[in-house]
Amino acid sequence: MALAIGLAGCGTGAYTWGWYVVSPFDSRGQASLKFLLAGWWATVSISVSAIALSVVLGAALAIAGLARNRALRWINRIYVESVRAVPLLVLLLWVYYGLPVVLGIEFGVFMAGLLTLALSDAAFEAEIFRAGIQSVGQGQTEAAASLGLSRWQTMRLIVLPQAVKRILPALGNQFIYVLKMSSLISVVGYQELTRRANELVLIEYRPLEIYTFLVLEYLVLILLASWGVRWLERRMAT
């Protein structure tokens, strides 16, 4: 709210603030707040699902990139280089309008948004995982091999747990990035935080107040996420 008061103070005087639009003490404000805050679940659910999917996909891509098999390594390179090169909004439009035609199936905005975020983020996760996996010394895989563990067991039980611990700060960054980028899904009509703010602006015509509130919503969300990541880091530190 300090930010809001600050903004109010630096107005030219020509602008009349109308905070009633998001005021919990105003009946109209209450209705607006209810409408805006309903977007939280939409933003959080799509972001968390996308992160979960992209972590799995990214880890798989990273393992492919480090495989002995040349074809698998190429899959990694092509995926990372091409997906990373496409702007998220462009990818979203293509997934939402194009992919259903290619696959011959219909999906809604949630699915389109989830796929876009996950596919795009997976390219970044793949590079993060690759760095993490490579940072685990050869001595670890040799010790595991000498004990008779298979390559897959070694990856799952020895290498990945150590890699994940090291890349946690980078994964936290990606999670925050995905949370923010989920706002782009508003473009195709997914009713998350940004979409709801946009819709309310059209009804109330109070963009400054509503968008300021939107900024605060994201701020709180990101701070919570960042706190969560730090908690996880502490818990995994040994």
Add this chain to the structure above:
Amino acid sequence: MPASLAPAHNTGNPIAVEMRGLNKWYGEFHVLRDINLTVRKGERLVICGPSGSGKSTMIRCINRLEEHQTGTLMVDGIELTNDVRNIDAIRREVGMVFQQFNLFPHLTVLENLTLAPIWVRKVPKKEAEEAAMYYLERVKIPEQAAKYPGQLSGGQQQRVAIARSLCMKPKIMLFDEPTSALDPEMIKEVLDVMVELAREGMTMLCVTHEMGFAREVADAIIFMDRGEIVESAPPSTFFANPRTDRLKLFLSQILRGH
């Protein structure tokens, strides 16, 4: 000169490791030259030589951490080929202790010991933990079971590493310079464990420069230089009557001050 090692008291024991005409190259560099070696069950072999002589590479071939290019290598009656099943079968029977310990830092000491028995041998967890505690007693650090490797001294870590290998009940143990990364005051505690293991009849191949250890437990000592086995002899003749100039020079260098 093929080095056939069969000290009197072990003659007739089944063969544990057999190398015939083994060669290995790193690109142009010929690391192992025509290695012939027979190790029988219960035999203790010490391998020494200057750095870069191929001694580590040779024992790492035994559990396929390194691949040989020509020649045959039989371990416990199984020939090492590119067949993954053979490699897995051999690795289950061959334990290895590394210079840098290579404990798993994200697991407790107990988890380090039970991991392979549980996942590779499919031993029930409780049983694996009991066995792990037994081996921790034997290396004299049962009280460290719940700690992480990073909380232990180098000597303790290496003893945990030995116990970790023993938990798989290996038939053959490979030691790759097990005391080279240790502070001097910790070398003895690790050697003591190895001596005890030797007394119990474990088949051991040790790359080490600990000549006191070699004298005490080895059935034979092998001297390697530039990828070949130059000499092999029981400790008494090895130290007293080195035949080649290369070994004489090497002994004069490492025994100086002893």
